[in-house]
Amino acid sequence: MLTIGSLANKTGTKVQTIRYYEQIGLMPEPGRTEGGQRRYGDDELDRLAFIRHARQLGFSLEAIRELLDLSDHPHRPCLEADAIARRQLKQVEQRLARLEALRTELKRMVHECSGGQTADCRVLEVLRDHSECLTDHDEIGA
Amino acid sequence: MLTIGSLANKTGTKVQTIRYYEQIGLMPEPGRTEGGQRRYGDDELDRLAFIRHARQLGFSLEAIRELLDLSDHPHRPCLEADAIARRQLKQVEQRLARLEALRTELKRMVHECSGGQTADCRVLEVLRDHSECLTDHDEIGA
DNA sequence: GGTTGAACCTCTAGTAGCTTGAGGGTGTAC
DNA sequence: GTACACCCTCAAGCTACTAGAGGTTCAACC
Known part of the structure; x- marks a missing residue:
């Protein structure tokens, strides 16, 4: 179980940014301690790493939202993900x-x-x- | 004498953006008609063109503020303007x-x-x- | 002189993607 | 048991504009 601070360290994100991602629904609401502090598992770590990597590639948060959604449905065709990446490449x-x-x-x-x-x-x-x-x-x- | 709309047209700026530049002190407060509408002369046209050109080159509004300031003092050494441009080049x-x-x-x-x-x-x-x-x-x- | 309609006015709020700060509570090591 | 690093929420700030509401002015035409 990770605190928000160690999650931040592992992913090169700021603590406030993680809370921001939660606020806009990009990260799920994590479990909490009795005292109300957030605690994270490996799923959240992976998800955040995915988000940060995509951000580094210049994807917008909206595009990342779509990509995460696609990633959650492994049996859908991957044309959409490809289209998003192509769009991004064009912009770059x-x-x-x-x-x-x-x-x-x-x-x-x-x-x-x-x-x-x-x-x-x-x-x-x-x-x-x-x-x-x-x-x-x-x-x-x- | 130019209205804000024709100034906008000539410089490829939006009307709102010109008012914004005035608000943050990048453009001077222009003369007004009796009814309160802004009227601009050639000085303002030149200044706005300068600003827009610098923006297109990616200079921040703060950098542009400095450049305009230098431009207003023709006898100061131009090292500073050069430094700003070099900084910008480096960023690019x-x-x-x-x-x-x-x-x-x-x-x-x-x-x-x-x-x-x-x-x-x-x-x-x-x-x-x-x-x-x-x-x-x-x-x-x- | 009157009327129309485009262009003007101010003010407020919204955009992306965070960052900063105030004011206070929690967890853990010694 | 106490210190103190870390956590909490909420609100506001950042850049550089953009959009919209609700109202006024200008210039041309009849």
């Missing part, structure tokens, strides 16, 4: 493309900085003059 | 490295999916078994 590739464009522009800014006064600063100039910019207008979130 | 490169690792793992998951039952699903299996995972434990935000 889009973000990569955007970040690569940003890196290019940032590198250009930094390399052209003369080290003089801000009046001549290439960094500020580039930011001021949007016309030199390659990136498009729509999305911002990285 | 870190995120790129992480995303590339994610892409690799996601691709592996997706390509190995057999299309059978969830019980045999490679996607879920990989998520369950953290030991196959290459990514490290610390940061999660993409």
Whole structure:
């Protein structure tokens, strides 16, 4: 039986985060001691490890909810899980493309900085003059 | 003189976002008509364009605040602006490295999916078994 | 001059995915 | 039996916006 703290340690999660996952129904309500402290078993450890791993891969909590649900029904076809992963892969590739464009522009800014006064600063100039910019207008979130 | 709506159009910003920037002090309080509607001039247009461009490059609002401040003092040395940009570049490169690792793992998951039952699903299996995972434990935000 | 309708106003609350803090109770080792 | 690390709940805060309610103003047209 694990306390919430040791579960947190084993999974690289913060204690508050575990309680948060319970609150939103991603983790089940665990057993409690007489005094009301949570105690966890191996099932919960596995489930939390699954969640954290998926989070590290960038899956949203909603996607993880679906994946856990699929994982709980081993006889359903796995097309759905596959679709979720493909969606995630696509998103990752889009973000990569955007970040690569940003890196290019940032590198250009930094390399052209003369080290003089801000009046001549290439960094500020580039930011001021949007016309030199390659990136498009729509999305911002990285 | 521009209304908030046309300023929004010209810069690819939402009206609410402009008001938000004003609220947090990133945009100045503009002049108003007798009826109380905001009216903007070219200075504000430039400032907002600067902000949006910097946001597209992934700078945080706090970083942008510093950059605007530097931009307002053309005779200060530009080392600071350069440092902010370098910091940003570093962050972008870190995120790129992480995303590339994610892409690799996601691709592996997706390509190995057999299309059978969830019980045999490679996607879920990989998520369950953290030991196959290459990514490290610390940061999660993409 | 009157009327219409798009665009404007303020204020509040919601989004994701947590994190932080206040104020207090529990469990265990010595 | 007492110290103290750990646990509890509840509420609020974070970033960077976005959405909606309920009401007002502007500009064009007749």
